[in-house]
Amino acid sequence: MFRELEKQNAHKELERIFKEMLPAAGLPERPAQLELSKRMLAAMLENHIALCEAGTGIGKTYAYLAAALVFNKYRRLAGLPDKPICISTCSIALQEAIVKEYLPTLNRALLKGGLIDKPAMAVVRKGKQHYVCDARLTRRLQCVNPEKKNPQNMAALQEMQKRLDMDGSAHRLSRFDKRQICVPRVCDCRRKNCRYLNFLDSCYSEKYLIQICNHNLLLADAIHRRTGKRPVLPDFCCVIMDEVHKLPDTAREMFGYTLSAADIEELGEMLFEEGYTLAAEDLAGGASKLLAMLDKPWDETVELKDFLKPLAKMARRLKVIKQQLQGLLHRGSRDRLAELANICDWLLSGPKQQLLYTAEAEGGGIKLGISPLNVGWLLGYRLWSRQQPFVLTSGTLSVAGDFSRFREYAGLLQRYRVKEFVAESPFDYERNCLLYLPVKALDYKSANYFDELLSEITQLIEAACGHALILFNSYADLSEVKEKLLAGKWNYPLYSMGRGTVQTSDNFKARPGGVLLAAGAAWEGMDFPGDCVSLLIIPRLPFPLPDAKSEQEREEYASLSEFIQAAIVPEMQIKLRQGFGRAIRTEADTCVIAILDERAARENGRYREAMQRALPKMPVTGSLADVEAFIRAVKPESYFKEAVSCECEK
Numbered sequence: 001m002f003r004e005l006e007k008q009n010a011h012k013e014l015e016r017i018f019k020e021m022l023p024a025a026g027l028p029e030r031p032a033q034l035e036l037s038k039r040m041l042a043a044m045l046e047n048h049i050a051l052c053e054a055g056t057g058i059g060k061t062y063a064y065l066a067a068a069l070v071f072n073k074y075r076r077l078a079g080l081p082d083k084p085i086c087i088s089t090c091s092i093a094l095q096e097a098i099v100k101e102y103l104p105t106l107n108r109a110l111l112k113g114g115l116i117d118k119p120a121m122a123v124v125r126k127g128k129q130h131y132v133c134d135a136r137l138t139r140r141l142q143c144v145n146p147e148k149k150n151p152q153n154m155a156a157l158q159e160m161q162k163r164l165d166m167d168g169s170a171h172r173l174s175r176f177d178k179r180q181i182c183v184p185r186v187c188d189c190r191r192k193n194c195r196y197l198n199f200l201d202s203c204y205s206e207k208y209l210i211q212i213c214n215h216n217l218l219l220a221d222a223i224h225r226r227t228g229k230r231p232v233l234p235d236f237c238c239v240i241m242d243e244v245h246k247l248p249d250t251a252r253e254m255f256g257y258t259l260s261a262a263d264i265e266e267l268g269e270m271l272f273e274e275g276y277t278l279a280a281e282d283l284a285g286g287a288s289k290l291l292a293m294l295d296k297p298w299d300e301t302v303e304l305k306d307f308l309k310p311l312a313k314m315a316r317r318l319k320v321i322k323q324q325l326q327g328l329l330h331r332g333s334r335d336r337l338a339e340l341a342n343i344c345d346w347l348l349s350g351p352k353q354q355l356l357y358t359a360e361a362e363g364g365g366i367k368l369g370i371s372p373l374n375v376g377w378l379l380g381y382r383l384w385s386r387q388q389p390f391v392l393t394s395g396t397l398s399v400a401g402d403f404s405r406f407r408e409y410a411g412l413l414q415r416y417r418v419k420e421f422v423a424e425s426p427f428d429y430e431r432n433c434l435l436y437l438p439v440k441a442l443d444y445k446s447a448n449y450f451d452e453l454l455s456e457i458t459q460l461i462e463a464a465c466g467h468a469l470i471l472f473n474s475y476a477d478l479s480e481v482k483e484k485l486l487a488g489k490w491n492y493p494l495y496s497m498g499r500g501t502v503q504t505s506d507n508f509k510a511r512p513g514g515v516l517l518a519a520g521a522a523w524e525g526m527d528f529p530g531d532c533v534s535l536l537i538i539p540r541l542p543f544p545l546p547d548a549k550s551e552q553e554r555e556e557y558a559s560l561s562e563f564i565q566a567a568i569v570p571e572m573q574i575k576l577r578q579g580f581g582r583a584i585r586t587e588a589d590t591c592v593i594a595i596l597d598e599r600a601a602r603e604n605g606r607y608r609e610a611m612q613r614a615l616p617k618m619p620v621t622g623s624l625a626d627v628e629a630f631i632r633a634v635k636p637e638s639y640f641k642e643a644v645s646c647e648c649e650k
Helices: 004-024 031-046 060-077 092-112 134-143 151-159 175-181 195-203 215-226 244-254 261-273 277-294 304-325 331-349 376-384 404-410 449-464 475-487 502-510 548-554 560-580 608-614 624-634 637-641
Strands: 049-054 085-088 121-124 208-213 238-241 257-260 354-360 366-372 390-394 418-423 433-436 468-471 494-496 515-518 535-538 591-595
Touching: 004 031, 004 060, 004 092, 031 049, 031 060, 031 390, 031 418, 049 060, 060 085, 060 092, 060 208, 060 238, 060 390, 085 215, 092 121, 092 208, 134 151, 134 175, 151 175, 175 261, 215 238, 215 244, 215 376, 244 354, 244 366, 244 376, 244 390, 244 404, 257 261, 257 331, 261 277, 261 304, 261 331, 277 304, 277 366, 304 331, 304 354, 304 366, 331 366, 354 548, 376 404, 404 560, 433 624, 449 468, 449 475, 449 535, 449 591, 449 624, 475 494, 475 515, 494 502, 502 515, 535 560, 548 560, 560 608, 591 624
Parallel strands: 049 390, 049 418, 085 208, 085 238, 121 208, 238 390, 433 591, 468 515, 468 535, 494 515, 535 591
Antiparallel strands: 257 366, 354 366
């Protein structure tokens, strides 16, 4: 596609960006970042699939954005047709940061350096449930009594008259209102002034070089293309996937079916809106027990079999409603009714070669799911078979440089186009970090375990003067420790992050010196830069809990020990690295990492070596005095003067 001279010139321009243009804009020059960007650009120019692991602090977002802009320039010079570049990521915050921070900074630097003649524009694409349907919003506002409605919820509804995207609203929309006013799955709007349809039309404008979406939407587009449906997204010349370690789990959901409380309630609302009140009430009655169970918080111990009886009851009601209203319902309601009935049948029958599972639903609660056991071949068929370059990046794709685990899950083992690269973090972990492993190992099976754990935790926190994050594997362990901490004498602000309580994280960061207890999603995706987290405590190594997926995978191995070493240990190592990344976010950050699990703490512990391979090299100690001395040596005086209060936040 590109001649060798063109490739060389493209790489020279990339060097100018990172050695001249970005430093002139105030960004530090990082050789590892330039090398990462070069590998990404090479994949684009040579039509490869690049697996790029980027250590913390590399700056992978600028790396792939710069490579994308250079790639686009040389496509134009080669006379190739104009096509947008797709960037797929799981985080709404990152999507917004690309549009509002990263891309504007890069545009200014490249315009000033004469590499581009106009700013590159980007648009964020989301699923229909994130956007306002004007017709449904109008109906909802007509139905609401402002005097009886919660003032904040009322303000949020009124705000939607000026907003198309419901994310980031100044006021909080209720879950019910979101379902009432969002664009429906089957949108047959004929309004000429429909803001959503106008937005979709604008997305296909040539002014947008970059289309930003999440993995769900990208896979939905791939499914539509392979099944002959109208594509969801434009034709791309290149796909960049950030946070790609989440792709296999996303694929499992997208290539299967899920059932949540919102799905059932949505169907009830559709029946009610069409005037079939008795059918809506019949569905609500038949699904009442199931809805109550689905509205409970999800954790890893929840099993699908617990839902089978109430699910079967609802399935019978759906069958009756379907028979009665089949020829009377509008297309959207009819299709939704048939879809839910089929999902129930699949969940109840548990067909072979299908994985049955539970997961956390969007907005909280539980969803039931069914998907193919092996999503790798489906990803290969839907995505990797497309003859276009892919750049796949994340901070955790390999274990000690070995990408085989991810490649297996993602269907990339046999792909000849795959190129691998690891960009090591530029941070000086040996100087800025200290690993603490207790001399006296804590036995999880002991009756006194939580008392001993509490003693170890409190001593560590005293040594570090607060500023601590404790990452648990389960909410049950978190609750046990929290109760014991609150029952004793406690001198630091205490915060507990439950499911979806992002505000707690913000409060913790706003009040330095506190202690945050967290689990679940807190292991990745949250940043605690600076001295906010100067002590990271991990009571137990984050081994995955047994679930339907692991039980099925276990059958592929000759023995349990082989399965543990090949599948379970790598997953633990990756999650441990993700947790470690919460503490060290910048070159100046310093932190003590305390791993209290006896399997790692013991000199001859079963997983000590595996734990150490997962983490960067750093000094190791078993002395609390060393912990205190380290904190005293690396922290400024202001660190020790930060306010400490006995007032706790639950």
